Amino acid sequence: MTTTTETASDCKIVTFTLGKQTFGIDMGALIEIREWDEPTPLPNVPRFIKGVSNLRGNVIPVVGLAERLGWEPSAIHARSCILVVSIGGKQAGFLVDEVNDIVGITRSDIQPAPEVETIEASVIDGLVRITTRAKDGTRDENGTMVLLLDLEALSLTKHLDMAA
Amino acid sequence: MSKLILTVDDSASMRMLLKTSLTAQGYRIESANDGQHGLERMHEVQPDLLITDINMPKMDGFELIEAVRAEGQFRGLPILVLSTEFSDEKKQRARSAGATGWITKPFEATKLGAAIRRVCP
């Protein structure tokens, strides 16, 4: 884990990695972070829906976020996590490679989404640079570019409606 | 200990409005959902003030006040009635039932508070 030096932030995001890319989602949407646990597979659903899991008595879909974004499926390893989020009142779990940090950002620092290769632009809300301190304490001067995901655009029901 | 008020109204939203408004003003609130229930709750709760609606099923507000006043232990209890209008006739009816005063619905928090302070120290 890394810690962040914060300056007057007005919004918190959770950052995580998929492959080499760092992503962020609005902290407000996060319900919890769970360890990977094989979900129960479902028939007749798009491939990126890995199945359903039991979250304290709730049946929630688990989504392979990498596949959802059109990438190679994430390999499951010790640090694989499920980010449980709430999108428009519905809950879903996103499989990610590693959860990094909770970072405060300033909304005005968010830049418009660039054309990112292999990702539908519509699921990217914007781009923000965060300053991180590496484990050895040295300051990473360049910072890290974080792609902010638009959770609404990732809504499962929306996607299924289109697929149907 | 802050004052304890029993509110009697058959409308849950009105009960909650009263509760929200009065809790914010430092009162403790208990409630009942009709006249009969209110009369039962009176003994249980022993409030410092009773606020009751008039139009309620089973036992209306006037009947409740009469029943409450009929019991010696509640003779000195301040009672406010709550209604959407108070004509002189209705005020007289409230007085003869034994009401101490009245509050017109809809109420503003400040007016509600003022009415309560007028009857309940």
Next chain:
Amino acid sequence: MSDELDEIQAIFFEECTEGLAAAEQGLSAMQTGDISAETIAGVFRAVHSIKGGAGAFGHADLTAFAHRFENVLDEVRGGKIAPTPGVIKVMLSSFDVLADHVETAKGLAPRPNDAAALAALEKVLADKGVVEDGGAPAAAAPAAAPAPVAAAPAEDDFGFMPVAFSLDDFDAPAGPAASVASWTIRFKPSRAALANASEPMLLIRELETLGATVESVDVSDVPPLRDLDPEDAYFTWLLSMPGDVPRNDIDDCFDFVAPDSLIEITRNEVEAPAPAFEPIPAPSLDLEPPAEDLIPFVPVTASIEDLTAQVQQVVADLAATPMTPTPAPVMPTESAAPKQANEASQTIRVDLSKLDLLLNLVGELVIRNSILADRLSPADRQRVELPELARLTRQIQDNVMSLRAQPIKQAFSRVPRMLRDLSVETGKQIELETVGETTEVDKGVIEKIGDPLTHMIRNAADHGLESTEERIAAGKSPVGTIKLSAEQKGARIFVRVQDNGRGINRERVKAKAIEKGIISADAVLSNEEIDQLICAPGFSTAETISNISGRGVGMDVVRSNVEALGGRVEIHSVPGEGTTFTMILPLTLAILDGMIVRLASQRFVLPLAHVLETVQPEPGQVKRTSPDTEVIDMRGEYVPVKRTTEIFGLNDDRLIEDSLVVIVESEHGKVGLVVDTIDDRREVVIKSLDQNLHPIRGLGGATILGDGSIALILDIEALVASANRYTPKGLAA
């Protein structure tokens, strides 16, 4: 705070729904001749409550309309207006407008045009004035002042004008009162006011906050102790108040204790500017007898708190006096009410999610119970505690289920209004008959049958019933009847919509189905099969697309909605006599009697209601009829076999002889499902997949098993339908 208010407002809207239902029920009862005081009072109360809440949440239009409606109801309640059929009709249409206003307040609809309804209400009020012996009070015609803003703030017009107090005026600018004047106030509370628990000291304190000063307290009326009645009032206060305090504010303070208390307020105009607080000489009151004859005024120097304490002390002492001569009129303290109160059923409002959680937990308990039973040795299983535990668990489960059960009346409540509208739209005379509306159904079912029911009713009114002329020509009563009924049979609920109209024109339905390509031109169909075509996707028989039911969605939507609930639709029609649509629904959407089966190490639930039998196939009993299809020979009947593993893309390399075949049946016929093993038979708690995802074809939901893992519930209807898709018997070619 605003979230809190939103929440309360949501409750208010819920109450509106309940109130509207109650009002409508009452009005309908009145329409059929029940004009008992209780019924009328019920309608009045419902409308009155809506008005009160609407005022509190600032819905002015709703408040205003409800107020006008309430005026008429009040007169009816008071016997001043007779509830004639004409009056009831006005009230029913006013009710509809009121319901529309509620929708507007919810933000779901534009503001309704209520002019006609208001006019009708005013006419009812006005006519009463004529009918009566001339003594109609002026207040009975509020129509005269339709603009509340312009109207004088009199409380008889819009009764919700806050007239009781205007304390917040007191820091308003005092006005250009250049002349320095003052008020002198003399106040002696009445005995009655004290009996009603009025506290004079509080009133004095309130006057003080307005700027009053207590000049003196006249205790001259206090009698000798032995004659003293502790319940009576003897003190007279004399106060002065700055002249810039509006008279109304002062009057307001006395609102609760007027009119029988002694209250004298006199204004003293002072010529020369003088300090507002200068004490005003008392003698301006010539009512006062010469002071010397009596106990002199006690000059007040103490603070009001001290005074309060003193007065209280005096009162307490008096009350404690043993020779209290006149005990207050003792009224019978044995009230009959408390006894009755115990019989009254009381309700609390519970968040549905809490009930669902409880239901889940009970479901878990049931599961644990059966797991425990499995683990015990047969000897232990016989011990009395276990069956007892199972019985109790079962009872808890039933009770929790009953908490979710609601009378189906809620779903039916929209229908009368709908039919009134439909009657206007179609020009048909329609009579509604309702049976079994107290039948209790799970809340989830009630919520979901609203739309299908609406559609069935529209269909019946639009297509089922003939026009008045047509009916007369056919020798029928000009008034068509739609009968709406509900009954419970076992674990199913039957909801019927029955019309006495023309019945299904099978020739036309068939022609249309051929035209739309739903069936082939040479298809040979039974009457029942033709009737079922009405529910086929894309079918609509109306020759002109009517405004009512021909909106592109038809009975096929009804069928798929009902099937999604685990139910089915049956159609029965007799030409010339009418058509009956029956929705057969599960009693609950929450619990299912299921068979837990295992397929390639994954567990699934088969709804037991569909399971006919289980067989271990003999060699040769399963035959391949084409590369894709297999059938099992069940005592001479060939049933298609479905390898469920195929549907789910699970690996299945077992021989069919090593598996089990569960024969299931649905609407669409029988199918054999191949499974590895059968684990258990138990009740499961259904978790809908669309809560967080989307309904998935082939699945009726999911459940959570005792170990926390998820088992999917198979949707037998869908599986069988897809298995039989290519068989010649199917309708959909």
